[in-house]
Amino acid sequence: MTTVTTSQPAPGVTQVTLNRPEALNTLNDRLVTDLVRVLDEVAEDPDCRVVILTGQGRAFCAGLDLHGFGDEAKVEAQGEIVRQLTRQKEIAGLAQRLHSLPQPVIAAVNGPAAGGGLALVCASDVRIAAEPAVFAVSFIRAGFSACDIGVSWLLPRIVGAGRAHELMLTGRRFDAAEALRIGLLTDVVDADSLLQTALDKATQIMLNPPLSVELTKEGMWAALEISAFDTAVEFENRQQAFTSFTADRLEATAAFLEKRAPVYRRR
Numbered sequence: 470m471t472t473v474t475t476s477q478p479a480p481g482v483t484q485v486t487l488n489r490p491e492a493l494n495t496l497n498d499r500l501v502t503d504l505v506r507v508l509d510e511v512a513e514d515p516d517c518r519v520v521i522l523t524g525q526g527r528a529f530c531a532g533l534d535l536h537g538f539g540d541e542a543k544v545e546a547q548g549e550i551v552r553q554l555t556r557q558k559e560i561a562g563l564a565q566r567l568h569s570l571p572q573p574v575i576a577a578v579n580g581p582a583a584g585g586g587l588a589l590v591c592a593s594d595v596r597i598a599a600e601p602a603v604f605a606v607s608f609i610r611a612g613f614s615a616c617d618i619g620v621s622w623l624l625p626r627i628v629g630a631g632r633a634h635e636l637m638l639t640g641r642r643f644d645a646a647e648a649l650r651i652g653l654l655t656d657v658v659d660a661d662s663l664l665q666t667a668l669d670k671a672t673q674i675m676l677n678p679p680l681s682v683e684l685t686k687e688g689m690w691a692a693l694e695i696s697a698f699d700t701a702v703e704f705e706n707r708q709q710a711f712t713s714f715t716a717d718r719l720e721a722t723a724a725f726l727e728k729r730a731p732v733y734r735r736r
Contacts, residue, residue: 490526495534519671532584588618678717
């Protein structure tokens, strides 16, 4: 049984589900390998416009599997020191892949999201959760640095440096209500409504032209790395000029004026 499953709950939407419910969807070698493969396939799928990332069972992802990563054969082949580095790069690469996917990623957090699970949430573009969800940076509680899988870069940009630093240094758990209050989440809903809420959000995104959405995702994250306001404006100017010449921009305007659903061709 694969540790990551995909489904299409609606045209243009791919749901990616972490599927180790008996282990709270913790990260092991097989899940990381499966998720890398799935995300690479999604990135190349021209029919996929939005990704919903969630977990099977009662957890989203409870972090690293502390009972064992399951890569003994790779340790034997690579040696302990080299494998430690390659393992780290493989796990961290999950956040990088989510961050760089052309499609927006909606994290539908159905339960605990700790350590690597929180990193996957942070690397997503829109984050919603069910009321039972809980969160923790968690790495530091397991004896590692709290700076892992992109969290030291992503979390301060989402919730602010002061709150992020407190969460990273303490490793404490916090619930969905606090996550909403500090800005980690955009919505908290009851568990039965979670996936429908994510699908509704995906539908809203798909009202916009595909290329415009892709460039917006690229631009909004790039803006967080641009130190000068004028440089960010120049980056925006080029996106605006480029999209203004697309056929989908004309279709978006026509659909708005004619009060009908747009039909996009990514052209």
